[in-house]
Amino acid sequence: MPIQKLAWKFLVIGSKGSGKSSFISYMVYGEMSPGIPRAMIKKTVTREIDGIRYSVDILFQEADDDAERVIGTATGMIVVIDLTDYRSLEFAERVIARAYGMNKINVYIIGNKTDLKYEAQIWKEDLEKLSSKFGSTYYMVSCKDGTGFEGILDSIVDRIISRNVLRK
Numbered sequence: 001m002p003i004q005k006l007a008w009k010f011l012v013i014g015s016k017g018s019g020k021s022s023f024i025s026y027m028v029y030g031e032m033s034p035g036i037p038r039a040m041i042k043k044t045v046t047r048e049i050d051g052i053r054y055s056v057d058i059l060f061q062e063a064d065d066d067a068e069r070v071i072g073t074a075t076g077m078i079v080v081i082d083l084t085d086y087r088s089l090e091f092a093e094r095v096i097a098r099a100y101g102m103n104k105i106n107v108y109i110i111g112n113k114t115d116l117k118y119e120a121q122i123w124k125e126d127l128e129k130l131s132s133k134f135g136s137t138y139y140m141v142s143c144k145d146g147t148g149f150e151g152i153l154d155s156i157v158d159r160i161i162s163r164n165v166l167r168k
């Protein structure tokens, strides 16, 4: 089977404390390891589509207020929203609007901290509204108990391969 190697950068953006580091950690290590440095962390994802094997090196980079400087260089954007903080939704909306203004279409919305449901200030319906406004996709997760992580990265990678590589 032919192999195509790809290298992408994913920006993980969100308001302070929304769970960006925890999300990257869960994606890459399968657990929320406290205190991972604000560094670039790499994960390789392998997918098979239409008889071609894709090996994608994904570099995760965390960003918040500095987001605007780095949006231009990213293949994909993962916008993390703290469901217990309504300001986190406002932050996300601003960042997403800016990204679309720069023709960045691979934007994925993550509603984080579903385990804190009694403290929620943002609900599924809010994320539904936000994602349909921009034509993006949203996922609900908890970096604490691992809920909702199953298949997220694979589905994001498949979508980007379809859009950017196969141009379906």
Ligand SMILES: Nc1nc2c(ncn2[C@@H]2O[C@H](COP(=O)(O)OP(=O)(O)OP(=O)(O)O)[C@@H](O)[C@H]2O)c(=O)[nH]1
Pocket (backbone or CB within 6 Å): 014, 015, 016, 017, 018, 019, 020, 021, 022, 023, 064, 112, 113, 114, 115, 116, 141, 142, 143, 144, 145
């Ligand atoms: N209960 C709960 N706490 C979480 C979850 N995800 C992250 N946290 C906590 O939220 C706090 C912030 O998490 P981080 O991953 O450091 O968030 P961040 O967005 O990287 O924060 P900054 O880099 O400081 O902006 C930490 O105390 C985490 O333990 C979650 O799903 N549930």
Ligand SMILES: [Mg+2]
Pocket (backbone or CB within 6 Å): 020, 021, 022, 038, 062
């Ligand atoms: Mg962090």
